[in-house]
Each structure stands twice: as structure tokens, then as C-alpha cells.
Amino acid sequence: xxxxxxxxxxxxxxxxxxxxLSLKQFDYNPINPIVFNEHMIKSxxxxxxxxxxxxxxxxxxxxxxxxxxxxGSENSDISNLERKIAEVxxxxx
Numbered sequence: 095x096x097x098x099x100x101x102x103x104x105x106x107x108x109x110x111x112x113x114x115l116s117l118k119q120f121d122y123n124p125i126n127p128i129v130f131n132e133h134m135i136k137s138x139x140x141x142x143x144x145x146x147x148x149x150x151x152x153x154x155x156x157x158x159x160x161x162x163x164x165x166g167s168e169n170s171d172i173s174n175l176e177r178k179i180a181e182v183x184x185x186x187x
Contacts, residue, residue: 097123099155099185101176102164104128109164117162125158127151148172155179160186 100113110128117124131147155161161180167173180187 095121095123096159097125097157098160098162099125099158099176099180100127100162100164101155101170101173102167103170104172106164106166113162113164122160124162125154127154130154152176152179155185156183158185163187 098117100110100117102109102113104127107128110126114124114126114129130151131142134147134150135142155176156179161176163173163177167177177187179185
């Protein structure tokens with residue numbers, strides 16, 4: 095099952111969950127950075143800096159076979175960074 099990273103404005107938590115379910119229906123392994131970050135915080139039992147979480151997200155993105163953008167991603171600095179990294183690294187959008 096190919097992993098696909100979900101990118102979009104981080105305030106749209108419900109949109110991430112919907113896209114995750116949609117990707118699962120097509121037999122993809124969705125990487126939801128919202129869930130991924132929550133898991134990291136819980137497993138470390140501490141607050142992690144935004145920088146640390148962003149680095150972990152980018153490492154996860156680099157392991158994926160594709161990236162799926164949510165509506166409004168073009169207005170998100172984080173999504174635009176993820177888009178550029180995906181383009182430079184040859185990760186299909």
C-alpha cells in the first residue's frame with residue numbers, strides 16, 4: 095500500500111480526516127500530519143516545538159509515494175513549502 099501525505103491548512107482538521115478516509119477507500123496509506131503530530135506529542139509525553147513537529151512532518155513526506163492537497167492549500171505557507179519539497183524531490187502531486 096503506497097503512502098500518501100495529506101497537505102492543507104492545519105486549521106481544517108475535519109478536512110484532513112475526510113481525505114484520510116477517502117484515500118483509505120482507494121487502498122492508500124494516508125499520512126495525516128494532524129494525527130501524526132498528536133501521536134508524537136502523546137508518545138513523548140511532552141510538548142514538542144513547532145519546529146520539531148514540522149521536521150517530523152517533512153521526514154514523513156519524504157517517505158511517501160505521493161502528496162494530496164486539500165482545498166485552500168495554496169493559501170497555506172506550510173502547504174506551499176510541502177508542495178515545493180514534493181516537486182524538488184519528485185513526489186507526485
